[in-house]
Amino acid sequence: MLVNIVLLLLGLILLVKGSNLFVKAASTIAKKFGVSEFIIGLTLIAIGTSLPELISAIFASVKRESGLIMGNIIGANITNISLIIGIAAVIAVLKTKKHMLERDGYFLLFSVIILFIAIIDGKISGLEGVFFVTLYIAYTFFLFEKKPELKRDLNFRDFITYFYKFQYITTIRSKLLSNFKKDHITSKEKRQALMLFEAGVFKDIIIIIFSGVLVIIGAEYLVNNAVFFANILDVPETIMGIFIAIGTTMPELSVAIAASRKNLGNIIIGNAIGSCLTNIFLILGISALIFPITVTKLTLWYIVPFLAFLSILLIITTKSDWEIRKREGILFIVLYALFLLFILHGAVS
Secondary structure (H helix, E strand, O other), rough: OOHHHHHHHHHHHHHHHHHHHHHHHHHHHHHHHOOOOHHHOOOHHHHHHHHHHHHHHHHHHHHHHHHHHHHHHHHHHHHHHHHHHHHHHHHEEEOOOOOOOOOHHHHHHHHHHHHHHHHOOOOHHHHHHHHHHHHHHHHHHHOOOHHHOOOOOOOHHHHHHHHHHHHHHHHHHHHHHHHOOOOOHHHHHHHHHHHHHOOOHHHHHHHHHHHHHHHHHHHHHHHHHHHHHHHHHOOOOOHHHHHHHHOOOHHHHHHHHHHHOOOHHHHHHHHHHHOOOHHHHHHHHHHHHHEEEEHHHHHHHHHHHHHHHHHHHHHHHHHOOOEEEHHHHHHHHHHHHHHHHHHHHHHHH
């Protein structure tokens, strides 16, 4: 038993430390390529901070531990929206922007609705997994779309049009063609490559690879011992996954605390929303592709609806003067505590 506790904690530590290293290296590379802070928060850092959930979900999928996957993923999203944004808002007021709500906030709510529709039959199939991953890829490319003729920021309605008209395929094709059209390396490109080398990009890439190894080892320890404790304590794996999510979301929490001290509200909310979208569409999608995910009634009728409630509350609070204040942060933290008490009660009874 003691050995399993040590291995579980070691798995969490390796996941968190490996993810932190990944986030730092990935964001450094992105900044060197001129990517904006908000896009970094919504994509690179979101994927990086979701690495613990991604790798552990892949290991759990191979072992066909659906309860652990759903508990960890949905639990992580609930933690992101309530606990992490709540703590950040208590530290400092989180200022937001209108286009963040009209694009990313509504897409977050849309993702939860799509998730509920997908699991209403008690599972997420491989075909639904393909749809989830496709949505994630399309949305990622949509973030980089710019249409000056509209004279406004792109919103959620624009994404729906972008998606059902398969415009993301055109975007991907144009990006690929723009690279293949270059049949030789110009002196300017050589200078840019040299500058990147001098800026330490290759060092950052090595760090990313090293951190990835740490995350994989950590996930192996985490999944194996989480299943062990779920069995020995006779606790549903979904509930075990929710409590493990407290540990796997530590990268998001550390990013949020650091950003809140620098008054970077956009980074915090962008990272939280981006992590939630990554968890639902990319991680659940990949997991379902490996093996269909079965869903318990607890997840369907209680946990996912609570996530929907939090998503709506986030939109409402964001709309209020375009900032999330201390009292709203406290509200999010209290709701998270009540959620954990409800889950604990369900585990004991």
